[in-house]
Amino acid sequence: MQANLLVFDVGSTYTKLTAFRLARGEMQFVGRSQAPTTITDIETGIQEARQALAQNGVEVASDAKVFATSSAAGGLRMVALGYMPRVTAKAAKEVAMSAGARVLEIVSHEDPPEYRLQVLREIKPDIVLLAGGTDGGDQESLLDNAHIIVQAKIKAVVIIAGNKDAQSQVAGIFAGHNVPYIRVPNVMPTIHELKVKPAREAIHEQFIKQITLAKGLNKLLDIVSNKKVTPTPGAVLLGAELLAKGTFQEAGAGDVLIIDIGGATTDIHSVMPGLEKLSIEEKGLIVNNEKQPSYRTVEGNLGLRVSATGIVETIGPLGVLAKIGCNNQELAGQLVAYTEYLEKNPGYISQSPREKQFDRALAIGAVEVALKRHAGYISQDFNPVMGIMPGTPVGRDLRQVKYVIAVGGIFTHSTPSEQQLILTEAFKNPGISLLPCKPQFIIDEQYLLYALGALGAQYADLCGKFAKKYFKIN
Template identity: 85%
Template sequence: MLANLLVFDVGSTYTKLTAFRLEQGELQFVGRSQAATTIADIEVGIINARQSLVQSGVEVPADAKVFATSSAAGGLRMVALGYMPRVTAKAAKEVAMSAGARVLEIVSNEDLPEYRLEVLREIKPDIVLLAGGTDGGDQQSLIDNAHIIVQAKIKAVIIIAGNKDAQSQVAEIFAKHNIPYIRVPNVMPTIHELKVKPAREAIHEQFIKQITLAKGLNKLMDIVSDKKVMPTPGAVLMGAELLAKGTFQEEGVGDILVIDIGGATTDIHSVMPDLEKLTIEEKGLIVNNEKQPSYRTVEGNLGLRVSATGIVETVGPLGVLAKIGQNSEEFAEQLVAYTEYLEKNPDHISQTPQEKQFDLALAISAIEVALKRHAGYIAQDFNPVMGTIPGTPIGRDLRRVKYVIAVGGVFTHGTLADKQFILAEAFKNPGISLLPQKPQFIIDEQYLLYALGALGSKHADLCGKFAKKYFKMN
């Protein structure tokens, strides 16, 4: 069958390829393939994935449009500098959410200047998010931190995203010392508002520049039709937003939760379109809530291969085994040995019944922890500072979310019974967490959500229509 739209995803372990056919205003899934990502020369993995697709019987014409996402570069190393720690942390997390950046450290004016300088010199970030001060508020912190960046002598691009009244002076400081910078609107212009899109787009541009330095990825840039390579998590989130919010022609399906579990991380995305309608008073202080329409959390120590030991360290070996009804100390030792092996051999595919049971238990544990860290909770105590009493919902309230989409290798492969078991067990004991009360589980067996997100910028209506049909949401 002919495919005239291709979407590559160059990951750290595998390069995936999804093929579609666009004809007469209809989008049709044709097939998918994958090949090992060849770190020495990434182009080899790209070629192998394409050859595998063709060998499966898919015809790819020379003029097929190509789109791409990537997580192979690992994300930009980012440090955030700001005025108040909680505000800076909030802004940095939101800016990095889907821009291809990893927030390695957050420092504020509560930290000594010597410490801020030490952090910059030790981490050697690729990018620095320089925030601080609402518009009309504090200016000095932005200026002081600019001088610290100059003193650090790091090779980083600075995103100036603080008080608009201080930005021109900060830009002059960087220009004087030949430090590359990009000015964007204040990420937090008021205490009620986050404006992260311009900063996120600036970081995305830097992400593209960095990944083209990886061997072979510059050749991928040559073949993609829009000359863009999206960060994979950003593509997954955009796919979720397309479904939840809809397009001009296609109505959205409402609140969505996405579980994306991989070998290195477990990402949780939630999109709640109705939160866009809240007034400033209803939103409250930005630092006290998670009421933005789109929200993503990343658990970097919870993955089924590279970070498998992180799951055991977080939950405990017996806690992991409890997910499959085991409590043997002997099994616990074997589990620890298995996760240590996986960390050194991330390409390993479980072979024995015991290894497959271990994988199930690890997946359940990682998802349950990630969900509870993403979701809000019911307050148990009086807190006069936060203004809460027992029973008050705090954080992101997911109780009315209807659709839960499961993405990742564990949901692409394996039996349907195992996939359903993982999801049922992960949601089994919500405790005080504000998790969906009546979730409808949807498994992305073909791993298409990232591809729909990547295609959505060019074919939003078609992708929205296709996604509702594919996920059976009509």
């Protein structure tokens, strides 16, 4: 079959290619392929993925449109400076959520100036998020941190995203010292509101500039039709939002939870469109809730290859084995040795039944921990300052989420019964966590969610309709 829409995903290990056919107002999945990513010159990996697609019987139209996502550049190194530590952390986390940035450090006005200076000089970030002060509130922290950034003499682009009344003065400080900067609206204009999209888009632009500088990655921009490369996690989230929220012509599925488990990280995305309708009073203080419609958490030490030892370190080797009903000290030693080998050989594919069993146990453990870190919980203690009593739901409440979509190689290469086992066991003991009560598990068999996110901006209605059909959601 002929394809006229291609979506590449250039990852650190593999370059994946997904092909669709767009005809007569319908979008159809045609096929997919992958090839090892050739970081020094990604064109080779791209061509090999194309050849593999042809070997699978897919012909590509001469006028096919090409889109792309990438995580091969590793993400921008980001430091966030702000006024209050918890508020700055919250804003930085939300801004970086799908923009292709990794928050390496968060410092606030409470940290001594010399410490803030040391952090900037040691980390040498690619980008600095300069937040602080609601509109009409504190200005001093924004100005102080601007002077510290100048003093640090780092080669970073600064996103000025704090108190709007102080922004012009801060911009003047940077302009006078040749510090590159971008001004965006305050990420937290009031204590009830986060406005992260403009800052996120600014970081995304820097992400694209970075991958054009990385050796070979500029060729990715040369082949894409929209001259845009979306960070892969951002594309997954965009796909989830399209499915959950729908479009003008296609109704959304409602609340969805995405589990994306890879070799290095386990990402959890939740999209809850109903939260957009909450009043300011219902939202409460931004700093102590997770009531934004879209939310993502990344567990960088929970992955099935590069970070396999992190899972064992988090819950212990016997804790991992308990996920598959084992309690054997000898097997625990074998598991530790296996994860150490995986860390050194991330491209390794499990061979024996025992190794496949280890993979399932590691997956269950990673998903369970990541879910409980993403979800809120039922408070067990009094907190008079925050107005919290025992039994009060705190954080993100996922109990009414119906659809849980699982993404990742462990699911793609498992049997249906093994897929269900991994998910059922991961959700088995919620404890005080606010996890979905009656989840309906769906497997992204062909790893299409990222592709739908990449295509969604241009083909929203078609992608929304296709997504509901593909995931069998009425």
